[in-house]
Amino acid sequence: MTVGIVGLGLIGGSMAIDLKRRGFASLVLGVESDPVNAAAAEKIGLVDKVVSFGECVRKSDITVLAVPVGTAVRMLPEVLDLFAAESGTEGRGRGADSCRKIVIDVCSTKEALVKAVHYHPFRGRYVATHPMAGTEYSGPWAAMPGLFDGRACIICDSHESAPSAVRTVGELYDVLNMRQIFMDSASHDVHTAYVSHISHVTSFALALTVLDKEKDEKHIFDLASGGFSSTVRLAKSNADMWVPILSQNRDNVLQVIDTYIDRMRQFREAIADDDESSVRSLIEDANRIKRIIR
């Protein structure tokens, strides 16, 4: 099987490594618009060949859109249009049914993508997926084997995809050792706002707060311990990826930010009032997270 990966960053690059290494893909093609990243991806050997977008879609059995979600929303209908063009001009029904090609995305928000191709005659050839794995690093040099092992992959609105396409994509994620969770795209976007997007915003805000203070206190980071590093780690995340996520998931993210600011205010008031019993019960409530993360 030929797999084409559009976007050779952390996620696309890591998929390329394991899909080839574990025998799912006999050939991995790559598309990368940034010339430095493209050259690096070829040099590192992430993909067998870097090709144009059109060539990639034409030659691949599965095309993976591993680009920022804003770009993916633009590319996805183009890929389905190319599938349609290849399948001839017989019209809606026949062409799509005989097409065996598949396109997936791996983006962190889903609703806008699914909406963008809802009425496309080749909609069935698209499977919306979100492998929940990553690090705070980006670019082809951040790609690593085993990134996805044991993590969850969300498959959204799978009833809109052709069953055979969902099956093949299931095999792809089996090879990556991911457990699949099926969910509608609206729920996905609410969930990720809570367990992923907000923690990026809180890390960015924390980094900004302490970096501001560094202007007056040059040595402030001498005192930073492992706890601070852990909490602020996501603030290293890439703007090209996160600007479109926060934009596409705007309403959900705003709701979570508002709840979060309320909780910060509760802490602030309890501390300001020297109300130790309220501070204690807020902390003990928060400690329930022990049940969730180890």
Place this chain on the structure above:
Amino acid sequence: MTVGIVGLGLIGGSMAIDLKRRGFASLVLGVESDPVNAAAAEKIGLVDKVVSFGECVRKSDITVLAVPVGTAVRMLPEVLDLFAAESGTEGRGRGADSCRKIVIDVCSTKEALVKAVHYHPFRGRYVATHPMAGTEYSGPWAAMPGLFDGRACIICDSHESAPSAVRTVGELYDVLNMRQIFMDSASHDVHTAYVSHISHVTSFALALTVLDKEKDEKHIFDLASGGFSSTVRLAKSNADMWVPILSQNRDNVLQVIDTYIDRMRQFREAIADDDESSVRSLIEDANRIKRIIR
């Protein structure tokens, strides 16, 4: 040398392990008010013997207060009073000068402690220290060898301590492989508000935000990835330790919380206004944290 550790939790227990193992202490005595923790500490073998507070201070060359800061503020003058009583009643000068005993604390806030004994005739026998190491776990079972290796230890207001006491405490932290940073206690408390205390509050608030949502969305944590876990990790921290820290460092912590909430609001407004260029510049500003943490 006999070292007495008051409070056999993560910090006290980890000090006990390495000071004995590395030969700095020939005997380690322990004090622990919680009977379960005391029994566990003896069973694990963290200390040679669990004794009473009075016996510990009487028999130890160095007493380490490794208890929550509110408790330490109460205990510290008691320890110096015991030193004075042992040194006889010759009054301020002679007794303190001839005393060789030392007490240190290892708490995360310093100003209240230093103030509490500022005029004590045996003030010179106290060295205010803050070894910047830890995990989100607590209790004697959280203690571990090597916890302090390579981390920073802050020594506060050392001009108020006897030079010989500062030297001996320096040797103790050398044995723990910590680099020492000297600072006044007021600056210490500002710095730790920024690089430690705020990240605990942001983690607590994040945990509360997502735990609230779990009431409606039972499976929300199925989607939590490594980034979320990292950001929320400190929310497992113990209330007994953190209530007094936030109380003692109240004014500094409130100032940081206010700055932090301002930054969250900036993000909120930029996202709400679909102002992608502002979101991008906030993220890129926050990315400067890469320079600090690896």
